[in-house]
Amino acid sequence: MEYSLLHTNIEGTPCPDCKEISFEISSENLSNYFLKQEMKCPKCGTKLDWWKLLLRHFEWGIPSYLYSIVGGLRTTVMIHIKPNETFELDLVKLGIPEESKILHVGYTPNDKGLFPLEIHGNTPYRHFIPHKILLFGRPIGEPCEKTPVAVSIDWVKNPVNNEIWNNLIESVEAFSINRFQSSVIPANVAVEAKLNEIIDGYLSRYASVKRVADFLTSGATYSHQLNILLPLIASFEDFPILPNDIRGSLNELRVYRNEIAHKGMTTKPLEKSTMSTLLCSASFAMGYLKLLEEKINKNHL
Numbered sequence: 391m392e393y394s395l396l397h398t399n400i401e402g403t404p405c406p407d408c409k410e411i412s413f414e415i416s417s418e419n420l421s422n423y424f425l426k427q428e429m430k431c432p433k434c435g436t437k438l439d440w441w442k443l444l445l446r447h448f449e450w451g452i453p454s455y456l457y458s459i460v461g462g463l464r465t466t467v468m469i470h471i472k473p474n475e476t477f478e479l480d481l482v483k484l485g486i487p488e489e490s491k492i493l494h495v496g497y498t499p500n501d502k503g504l505f506p507l508e509i510h511g512n513t514p515y516r517h518f519i520p521h522k523i524l525l526f527g528r529p530i531g532e533p534c535e536k537t538p539v540a541v542s543i544d545w546v547k548n549p550v551n552n553e554i555w556n557n558l559i560e561s562v563e564a565f566s567i568n569r570f571q572s573s574v575i576p577a578n579v580a581v582e583a584k585l586n587e588i589i590d591g592y593l594s595r596y597a598s599v600k601r602v603a604d605f606l607t608s609g610a611t612y613s614h615q616l617n618i619l620l621p622l623i624a625s626f627e628d629f630p631i632l633p634n635d636i637r638g639s640l641n642e643l644r645v646y647r648n649e650i651a652h653k654g655m656t657t658k659p660l661e662k663s664t665m666s667t668l669l670c671s672a673s674f675a676m677g678y679l680k681l682l683e684e685k686i687n688k689n690h691l
């Protein structure tokens with residue numbers, strides 16, 4: 391496989407004003423947002439609102455910006471294809487691990503001569519992108535001996551025992567193809583499961599595992615955990631409370647989840663702007679819960 395200019399990165403979020411600097415989507419920047427620390431662009435001095443910065447990624451819908459919210463990496467590479475040639479694009483050879491999940495692949499010929507077509511067998515995959523893609527150089531226009539084609543691959547590491555996080559990735563995937571209703575349940579599952587895991591561990595310090603399990607299943611279910619136990623535990627642990635707007639959106643997400651679970655669909659159609667806010671809230675909440683978990687572990691060493 392002939393290739394050049396191989397590069398892998400996680401897309402940052404650009405300054406809304408000067409656009410000259412991108413900020414890393416890191417737990418440190420998220421932590422600063424929850425701690426209400428003022429953030430400024432070091433280049434132009436514009437005040438940065440981390441929520442507004444990341445919400446734009448959902449509005450733009452550009453795969454690498456969308457997936458960067460959930461830790462998605464983007465690998466770009468230049469391959470060189472001959473017309474009528476079959477080219478094997480082996481993503482593992484580019485350093486993308488076998489166990490990773492491929493989210494999106496894009497092709498941009500950088501010269502005339504051909505366009506790459508993906509070759510498939512007699513039962514093509516529709517919802518799964520393999521780690522090995524066969525491309526056919528379909529001649530277009532003036533013939534060229536070889537045409538450089540820029541390929542961008544969005545992918546995400548897929549560590550085992552990461553099912554909770556995988557739900558959020560699945561939700562973003564559904565969002566990326568405008569299946570907003572399909573993104574509701576996995577987003578809700580991600581936050582609900584992570585919250586339950588933290589509260590379960592927290593309360594198990596004070597009561598038996600069985601009593602805690604019973605309490606969280608029959609007594610304090612998700613809504614109570616989110617609206618009462620979470621702010622309570624955050625206060626006990628000297629950690630900022632989850633902002634009301636985000637908690638409100640999570641409650642809204644839960645209502646949509648219940649509508650789908652009980653009636654098969656939402657009562658009113660879900661607009662992209664609504665789902666952008668809900669999914670952005672879910673991703674902020676997942677980051678918040680991870681930070682809270684770290685704080686609890688530190689406090690109870």
Ligand SMILES: [Zn+2]
Pocket residue numbers: 405406407408409410411431432433434435436
């Ligand atoms: Zn700036």
